[in-house]
Amino acid sequence: MPATPTTEPLQRERDHLAASRAALRAMREDVESLDIRDVTGTWVTALVLHNQIEARIAALADLSHTPLFFGRLDYLHAIGEELSEGSTNGAARSASDKGGGGRRAGESFYIGRRHVHDADGDPMVIDWRAPVSQPFYRASRTEPMDVERRRRFGYTGGELTAYEDEHLCDPAEHSTASALLAAEIEKPRVGPMRDIVATIQPEQDEIVRADISGTLCVQGAPGTGKTAVGLHRVAFLLYAHRERLARTGTLVIGPNNAFLSYIEQVLPALGELDVAQATVQQLVGHVEVRGEDAPEAARLKGDARMAEVLRRAVRSGIALPTEPCVVVRGSRRWRVPAYELVEIIEELKGRDIRYGAAAEALPQRIAHAVLLKMEQGGEAPDDRVQDAVARNAAVKATVKACWPAVDPAKLVLRLLSEPEFLAACADGVLSAEEQAAVLWPKPGRSVKTARWTAADAVLVDEATDLVRRTASLGHVVLDEAQDLSPMQYRAVGRRCTTGSATVLGDLAQGTTPWATASWPEALHHLGKPAAHIEELTKGFRVPEEVIAYASRLLPSIAPGLNPASSVREAPGSLTIRQVAGEERAEAVVEACRRALEREGSTGLIAADARVPLLAQALTEAGLAHLAPGTETSAEARLTLVPASLAKGLEYDYVVLDEPAAVVAGEPDERTGLRRLYVALTRAVSGLEVLHAEPLPEQLNGQD
Known part of the structure; x- marks a missing residue:
């Protein structure tokens, strides 16, 4: 049972916190005092070492508002294995980072966001990612994992104010829900997303610690913490x-800049400062996006069939020679007949290599054919001669005629501007009607002035990869993946062909014209068909009343998904209020005022078309409000959120304006209901729905 803190034990824990903070400061000061002037050979090595030291200093920062440790484990027995940090890939770490070489009976370990050791190298706080910390998340009464007691700590304003104990091996103690755990989950959310390191649940921990060698796909209902799980997995x-x-790099991909701004503080709070973040659009930024596609054109350009159209377009300029290649060296002429050139080109065409790589190989192949003739003529050429022949003007002319250079952007410009070229490349792949749909209304004149769309930019990225292989990263986290088109999946997959990925999403929240129909299909386009799929259905963020109400939409928007349940009962967290049409704006303002009377953040979510009207109403009422992605403050805790940008965000209290308008703002009812599902599930503590128009029938008629 949760223990009632007494002054003496609580003070001891506060003393340990103070000592740990002092030790962390000492660790930082030790790094700051390093003198590298006499240990670097060149300015390059000096710069590298300086940057490494600066990164280490930044990683050792003590964030005063973030608890240094949040839990404690008291073990029953001793073990002789290394305690903590050992690398699963076999790379050893220093003893000070590992925290020692064994565990004594009855020993206690404080679990926190980063490792802290004292002057003797003994651990004062163990990193939550260390093996010895895993039982903090996994141990239970049925499987205590040698943990006698698990202690959780409560903080108020950075000060340790409470603790709570679970005696996992005591049969006399009855299991009860953790009040501190619930308080941490329900803590008001102001500003960017926080880490969940203190509240990770067993099923989440399994995903976080899954092996790097395989790709993992997480289907997660709203409030199940899939985004946080993905970020903690990176850490x-x-x-x-x-x-x-x-060496290989990591990348987090989100749906938009507002979302990336919301999550950007999670990894730094865990001590990880070097993880890149980007949207898919930023990844494929070869051209400037200025235009917008019609829904059907965007859907077709995102279709996986476009990959074959582009492959044909890239290779469309390859021509088989009809004349020999004659190389003059000194007084002799060496002739490679046309049929030999055809064999060389056909062999390169049949190989699965990039167009650019083949273009580089072709002159060497022709030069090799010349060298063979030289040897037959009694000469003894070497590699230098072959390189010289490959640079010969006649060889260059043959290569240019038979395997011309390709500019990916210019190629896609031509493909989308010239009906005849598109028809030749799309024959048997796209119908005549589909070809007409993807063509630009006005032909583009140049790469710089063309009105490229977001879908066009992905096509340019595909063409670029067909010419020259895209560099692969070690691990990629793809969030809100359900909204990607097959061609966007391919663009992401190119960034992790030799690495692994963590794919996060919810099929019920797909709101694009090409929204993912199933995860196996999506993973196929990503190039990771063998990925393991996990489903999270236990919610921690959204109250049960709210998620149950939103789940009424599931039979219409994702009939194959199991509805989520929540561990949080919050009576009164859901309010449905009908208002007169002429009073809608005033009612929204008053609902926002009520929400702002409580601690935490408030999000006003509305159909995109109604945002300007509501912005004006809030301004006239004197209610300061922000746009998504802007950090909230004590003076401005209200964010006005267009429904199209609500995905992935969360607020303590949400006021949802006119659900029918949210649905009507999308091209079709199913997409509109999915957008509404997203909007209904952004609240952590309370949701108030205001409507003048009738609610969608899926939300009516049920208790």
């Missing part, structure tokens, strides 16, 4: 495979 993989990922 864990960087901990367990730091050297490997330092």
